[in-house]
Amino acid sequence: MLARSLPHRALHSLAKKYGPIMSLRLGHVPIIVVSSPQAAELFLKTHDTIFASRPKLQVSEYLSYGTKGMVFTEYGSYWRNVRKLCTLQLFSVSKIDSFAPMRKEEVGSLVQSLKKATAEHEVVDLSGKVCELNEETTCRMIFGRSSDDRFDLKTLIEVAFSLAGAFNLADYVPYLGALDLQVRTRRMKKCSKALDIVLENIIKEHEKIPSSGQQDRDTDFIDTLLSLMNQPMNPHDEQVYIIDRTNIKAIILDMIFGAYDTSAAAIEWTFSELLRYPQVMKHVQEELERVVGMNRMVEENDLAKLLYLDMVVKESLRLHPVGPLLVPRESIEDIEVNGYYVPKKSQIIINVWAIGQDPYVWSDNVEEFYPERFINGNIDLKGRDFQLIPFGSGRRGCPRMHLGLTTVKYFLAQLLHCFHWVLLVACSLMTWT
Numbered sequence: 001m002l003a004r005s006l007p008h009r010a011l012h013s014l015a016k017k018y019g020p021i022m023s024l025r026l027g028h029v030p031i032i033v034v035s036s037p038q039a040a041e042l043f044l045k046t047h048d049t050i051f052a053s054r055p056k057l058q059v060s061e062y063l064s065y066g067t068k069g070m071v072f073t074e075y076g077s078y079w080r081n082v083r084k085l086c087t088l089q090l091f092s093v094s095k096i097d098s099f100a101p102m103r104k105e106e107v108g109s110l111v112q113s114l115k116k117a118t119a120e121h122e123v124v125d126l127s128g129k130v131c132e133l134n135e136e137t138t139c140r141m142i143f144g145r146s147s148d149d150r151f152d153l154k155t156l157i158e159v160a161f162s163l164a165g166a167f168n169l170a171d172y173v174p175y176l177g178a179l180d181l182q183v184r185t186r187r188m189k190k191c192s193k194a195l196d197i198v199l200e201n202i203i204k205e206h207e208k209i210p211s212s213g214q215q216d217r218d219t220d221f222i223d224t225l226l227s228l229m230n231q232p233m234n235p236h237d238e239q240v241y242i243i244d245r246t247n248i249k250a251i252i253l254d255m256i257f258g259a260y261d262t263s264a265a266a267i268e269w270t271f272s273e274l275l276r277y278p279q280v281m282k283h284v285q286e287e288l289e290r291v292v293g294m295n296r297m298v299e300e301n302d303l304a305k306l307l308y309l310d311m312v313v314k315e316s317l318r319l320h321p322v323g324p325l326l327v328p329r330e331s332i333e334d335i336e337v338n339g340y341y342v343p344k345k346s347q348i349i350i351n352v353w354a355i356g357q358d359p360y361v362w363s364d365n366v367e368e369f370y371p372e373r374f375i376n377g378n379i380d381l382k383g384r385d386f387q388l389i390p391f392g393s394g395r396r397g398c399p400r401m402h403l404g405l406t407t408v409k410y411f412l413a414q415l416l417h418c419f420h421w422v423l424l425v426a427c428s429l430m431t432w433t
Contacts, residue, residue, distance in 0.1 A: 008324035011035065012354040021340055027172030029055075030346040035354040037361060037386035040393070042337050043329070043348055044386070048394040055330040055347050057171050059164045062188040063195070069250035071258070071327060075395070081233035081241050083399065086251065089224055091399045096406060099141050100300045103407070106137050107414045108297065114419065127268055133411065134264040142255055143202055144220035153198055157260050159191050164257070199249045221255060222248070258400050262322045263407040269320035270313060270412055273369040275423040280371060281416065284309050288417045298413045300406060306413060311371035313409055314381060314388060318362070319369060321390040324353035329396060352390055361387045381405065 011033050015022055020036030034040050043051050053075035054060070060072030070086055073079040089095070110133050117124045135154065136146055168184050170177030180186060206222050225248045232240045241247075274281040287308045292298050303309075329348040336342070359366050362373065379385045381401065383393030391398040398404070415421075 008351055008353040011351050012357065015354060021338065028174065029172045030343055031349060032342055032346050033349045033351060035351045036358060037355055040350055040355060040389065041386045044393040047335060047337060050333060050335050051329045051331055051348050052395045053330045053332050055328055058168055058177065058185065059188060062192040063160055063164065064253060065246050065250040068247055069254040071254045075332060077239050078241055082251065085233050087399050089228065090221055091403060093402055096403045102140050103137055103410060106133055107411060111414060111418050130267050130411065131264045135260065137407065138259045142221045142252060144223065156191060156195050156198065157256060160195065160257070161261065163188055163191060195253065196249065199252060203248065222252065225251065259403065263404055265322050266317065266408045267411050270316040273316055275421060277369050280312065280369065281421065284312055284416050288413060292417060298417050300410055303406065303409045303413065308371065309409060309413060311374040314374050315369055315371040317381065317390040318356040318388055321352045321356060326350040326352055326392050355387065355389070
């Protein structure tokens with residue numbers, strides 16, 4: 001059932017019958033599915049330490065350099081060191097904000113291309129344009145330059161995504177892994193080798209021409225990590241981990257997987273809902289006209305004042321979370337949660353999509369796109385309010401949240417500020433304002 005349908009919807013249907021904490025078994029692995037805010041709080045806050053680890057999946061071995069990154073790494077001192085390094089050196093507010101001029105440049109280029117298309121009455125694939133924009137900003141932020149066809153990175157990332165998201169029999173029936181019945185092991189090895197070649201070439205270029213000696217590219221994440229290479233991640237920790245080349249590659253892959261497609265998907269879903277609900281789009285544009293005016297482009301420092309746009313993004317992430325199921329966690333010991341026995345090595349799956357569909361939380365119009373539902377509430381996206389946790393919560397909450405929200409809000413604000421959009425049958429019509 002789960003393999004043939006959308007898993008988050010299939011699990012939601014089962015949860016309606018069996019409850020918000022549901023036990024399944026896939027092969028040899030016990031699975032606990034969590035589908036309500038109250039249950040999510042128990043696993044992600046009350047007992048967060050017990051459920052802070054990750055299961056060892058085959059994809060993490062091949063596409064995370066043996067779990068040397070951050071996302072798939074088991075809970076322990078190594079993970080704490082890597083997360084601290086990434087939080088302070090790569091995902092701090094000041095670091096993300098330092099790329100604001102680059103994002104402004106890329107968005108400005110997109111706006112100009114759309115204006116030209118509008119003047120010449122050309123058909124535009126907006127989804128494709130948004131994906132290209134997200135790819136360009138991601139590559140410039142991580143690699144310090146635009147995407148490069150020489151490496152065909154986009155194709156490799158798409159293959160890696162498909163492998164990571166597919167059901168892998170070897171993860172649940174280990175003795176079948178050696179047979180490679182789904183041919184996934186061979187594909188993962190091939191993809192891993194190709195990705196390693198690309199990353200090695202890019203790192204070598206950075207070592208050959210450091211950012212200080214090349215004026216036409218930004219100081220990027222690879223520059224930052226290379227400046228820390230061969231140094232201890234945390235010299236004050238009992239167990240010292242040295243940053244080496246493999247660590248850098250694993251961290252870079254985590255960042256690519258986390259940013260390459262997620263923001264673009266969130267923008268597409270939000271735009272789709274705005275076209276379906278023109279009155280909501282009108283409210284956003286009225287706010288933009290009031291806060292920003294029509295004599296200049298939107299700046300990132302305007303985003304904090306765009307309160308209605310913030311509600312629109314929240315509502316979009318409620319209905320269409322980019323990751324409907326959070327990355328699985330794993331229990332590190334036996335525990336009883338709310339009367340349920342959860343054995344050690346159980347996988348915990350948080351159904352974020354189901355939580356966003358809970359009528360006891362969101363009322364009867366749960367399927368309607370209605371941003372005003374957030375007017376009188378203080379629900380945020382930081383993982384504190386378990387009614388809305390698209391970025392997860394607790395120790396394993398997504399450290400890239402600030403980057404993701406900034407990207408989504410800024411791109412949306414600019415497109416809605418510069419153009420009027422109207423849904424005509426199965427396509428949208430844009431006019432330059």
